Amino acid sequence: MELGIFTIGDVTSDPSNGTTVSENQRIKNTVEIAKKAEEVGLDVFATGQHHNPPFVAPANPPVLLANIAAQTEKLRLSTATTLITTTDPVRIAEDYSYAQHLSDGRISLIMGRGNTGPVYPWFGKDIRSGIPLAVENYNLLYRLWREKNIDWEGKFRTPLNGFTVTPTPLDDVPPFVWHGSIRSPEIAEQAAYYGDGFFHNNIFWPMSHTARMVQLYRQRYEYYGHGAAHQAIVGLGGQVFMRKNSQDAVNEFRPYFDNAPVYGHGPSLEDFSTQTPLTVGSPQQVIERTLSFRDWAGDYQRQLFLIDHAGLPQKTVLEQLDLLGEEVVPVLRKEFAKDRPADVPDAPIHESLVIRHSEGRDPIPGGGPGSRAYADRQAKAAEQSETQGADR
Amino acid sequence: MRILSITTSLSEDSTTLKLSNKIIAAAASAAEAAGLSAETDHINVRNLSSDLTDMALTGFRSENLEAAFAQVAEAEVIVTVAPVYKVAPVGLHTLFWQLIDEKALASKPVLIGSTGGTPRHSLAGENVLRPMLSYLKGIVVPTTVFAATDDWGSIEGGRSLNARIAQASEELIGLAASLNGAGADSSAGPADEGDDTDTASTTTGEFGRRGARRNPSIDDEFDPELITPFAQLLEG
Numbered sequence: 001m002e003l004g005i006f007t008i009g010d011v012t013s014d015p016s017n018g019t020t021v022s023e024n025q026r027i028k029n030t031v032e033i034a035k036k037a038e039e040v041g042l043d044v045f046a047t048g049q050h051h052n053p054p055f056v057a058p059a060n061p062p063v064l065l066a067n068i069a070a071q072t073e074k075l076r077l078s079t080a081t082t083l084i085t086t087t088d089p090v091r092i093a094e095d096y097s098y099a100q101h102l103s104d105g106r107i108s109l110i111m112g113r114g115n116t117g118p119v120y121p122w123f124g125k126d127i128r129s130g131i132p133l134a135v136e137n138y139n140l141l142y143r144l145w146r147e148k149n150i151d152w153e154g155k156f157r158t159p160l161n162g163f164t165v166t167p168t169p170l171d172d173v174p175p176f177v178w179h180g181s182i183r184s185p186e187i188a189e190q191a192a193y194y195g196d197g198f199f200h201n202n203i204f205w206p207m208s209h210t211a212r213m214v215q216l217y218r219q220r221y222e223y224y225g226h227g228a229a230h231q232a233i234v235g236l237g238g239q240v241f242m243r244k245n246s247q248d249a250v251n252e253f254r255p256y257f258d259n260a261p262v263y264g265h266g267p268s269l270e271d272f273s274t275q276t277p278l279t280v281g282s283p284q285q286v287i288e289r290t291l292s293f294r295d296w297a298g299d300y301q302r303q304l305f306l307i308d309h310a311g312l313p314q315k316t317v318l319e320q321l322d323l324l325g326e327e328v329v330p331v332l333r334k335e336f337a338k339d340r341p342a343d344v345p346d347a348p349i350h351e352s353l354v355i356r357h358s359e360g361r362d363p364i365p366g367g368g369p370g371s372r373a374y375a376d377r378q379a380k381a382a383e384q385s386e387t388q389g390a391d392r
Numbered sequence: 393m394r395i396l397s398i399t400t401s402l403s404e405d406s407t408t409l410k411l412s413n414k415i416i417a418a419a420a421s422a423a424e425a426a427g428l429s430a431e432t433d434h435i436n437v438r439n440l441s442s443d444l445t446d447m448a449l450t451g452f453r454s455e456n457l458e459a460a461f462a463q464v465a466e467a468e469v470i471v472t473v474a475p476v477y478k479v480a481p482v483g484l485h486t487l488f489w490q491l492i493d494e495k496a497l498a499s500k501p502v503l504i505g506s507t508g509g510t511p512r513h514s515l516a517g518e519n520v521l522r523p524m525l526s527y528l529k530g531i532v533v534p535t536t537v538f539a540a541t542d543d544w545g546s547i548e549g550g551r552s553l554n555a556r557i558a559q560a561s562e563e564l565i566g567l568a569a570s571l572n573g574a575g576a577d578s579s580a581g582p583a584d585e586g587d588d589t590d591t592a593s594t595t596t597g598e599f600g601r602r603g604a605r606r607n608p609s610i611d612d613e614f615d616p617e618l619i620t621p622f623a624q625l626l627e628g
């Protein structure tokens with residue numbers, strides 16, 4: 001189980017005193033947060049990719065991740081979104097390969113389609129093609145990381161002739177990829193098809209909805225023969241604010257909640273806490289809530305918390321990290337391990353992926369022999385050749 | 393036949409609620425007269441007001457709202473009644489229809505009812521709701537029912553209101569009955585397409601085609617058996 005944090009890099013005024021940190025300060029704070037995450041014993045730091053205010057999450061996350069990699073030893077670094085729709089897959093392949101080398105394999109990615117429509121034209125893309133772009137671009141990225149001298153053509157970018165990515169991935173094993181989506185079944189299907197991970201940010205939507213998407217991914221993962229449904233690679237987000245005394249947490253967090261980007265000035269903190277995974281309270285409450293995710297998501301592999309948004313002061317964020325590291329994460333590690341079936345895989349990391357690759361156990365996109373998907377394809381092909389025979 | 397009213401009754405005993413009750417009763421008796429058993433239910437949008445504004449702001453549905461939208465999906469006939477404010481049905485009411493799933497009313501007969509202070513508001517429901525409900529693929533019956541203060545206060549007004557209600561209800565139930573009949577015919581058709589969409593056992597080759605055709609408000613888009621296979625997405 002990987003436990004960590006993810007940031008959306010928003011620059012939001014602190015509603016308690018009206019001050020706003022500069023972009024420079026927010027960026028430096030983000031690096032400090034990541035270093036602190038390692039110090040308190042978290043596994044992962046993940047960053048979003050944004051191109052619009054009020055966000056200063058990097059437009060190209062490997063810049064930030066490489067900087068953090070240089071200042072940390074063990075911390076795994078991930079994107080919380082890599083915009084697979086509007087970022088050229090060739091650039092993604094090269095930049096993340098490079099960051100993977102620099103960080104000795106500590107890089108993973110969560111693919112996403114972004115938070116705002118206008119970003120598409122900024123990068124010369126058609127806003128109406130979100131899903132088709134995600135589908136074509138990832139397919140190219142997947143190949144770029146695994147094949148040399150590629151000939152390729154598609155709808156959304158110029159063709160490639162005899163192209164090879166430089167640098168090629170570390171040990172010929174690409175960074176692990178998760179596919180993130182809040183509500184598109186196509187993306188859960190995409191993750192399942194490739195045998196990649198599926199990540200749900202699990203912040204704004206009711207858990208019943210998230211559960212259905214996770215369930216869909218798990219069942220399709222099994223269909224494509226990458227493992228049983230309960231062995232699929234699931235990641236969840238979550239949002240917490242803690243103080244030793246739970247009423248202190250509620251009182252302190254309320255103004256930040258009420259003015260937060262996205263859901264501020266809407267539902268009450270109480271309603272939102274009931275309907276979504278947001279947990280404001282004591283570390284014990286956060287532990288109980290987080291452990292309950294397993295009841296509807298099954299045994300899963302990655303849990304990331306959002307802790308640094310809505311204008312919370314840096315000092316407060318660092319205190320949250322202390323609480324996570326001292327009181328929450330050690331208990332979660334122990335409790336998540338309890339009753340976890342032995343055949344449920346850990347979160348994939350570079351070392352385990354190298355072994356998998358060397359043993360020839362890499363997932364086969366679309367399902368290899370022995371999978372239901374493969375059998376269905378065979379049956380369909382047989383049916384078609386029969387029909388063609390009858391036509392002649 | 394399940395008849396559902398979506399009514400925005402802003403006070404406890406509003407004329408809008410009265411009108412809604414009258415229409416529902418008339419529709420139920422029209423159904424029974426046609427030999428159909430009628431089951432009626434009622435949603436007051438007032439009780440969903442916070443849920444609707446929250447959904448507009450955050451994008452997610454509360455359990456209450458989820459349940460209300462599911463009720464719409466399950467109903468066979470819809471009656472929608474709201475008071476008119478400034479020449480349009482009150483915004484809370486339109487918000488309900490603006491936030492429900494696309495195609496939520498596919499193949500459902502819908503009757504528009506409105507209330508207002510004076511007869512000058514009588515076409516407000518036509519102008520605002522008819523296009524909105526048509527956009528949701530509802531089949532709105534030609535007669536709409538508008539009740540002004542006068543209609544509740546005079547003998548003539550009351551009679552003519554009752555006549556409009558009876559007329560609209562008959563159109564509503566007549567349409568519902570003929571649509572039900574048409575549905576039964578097509579499911580018995582030689583291509584067998586009408587009822588195979590209801591079976592869970594499918595072959596892979598077919599369910600992508602079905603996935604594209606199914607109505608997302610009624611079908612579960614997260615059902616693994618109905619999803620468009622990725623290979624098909626990849627082909628574009």
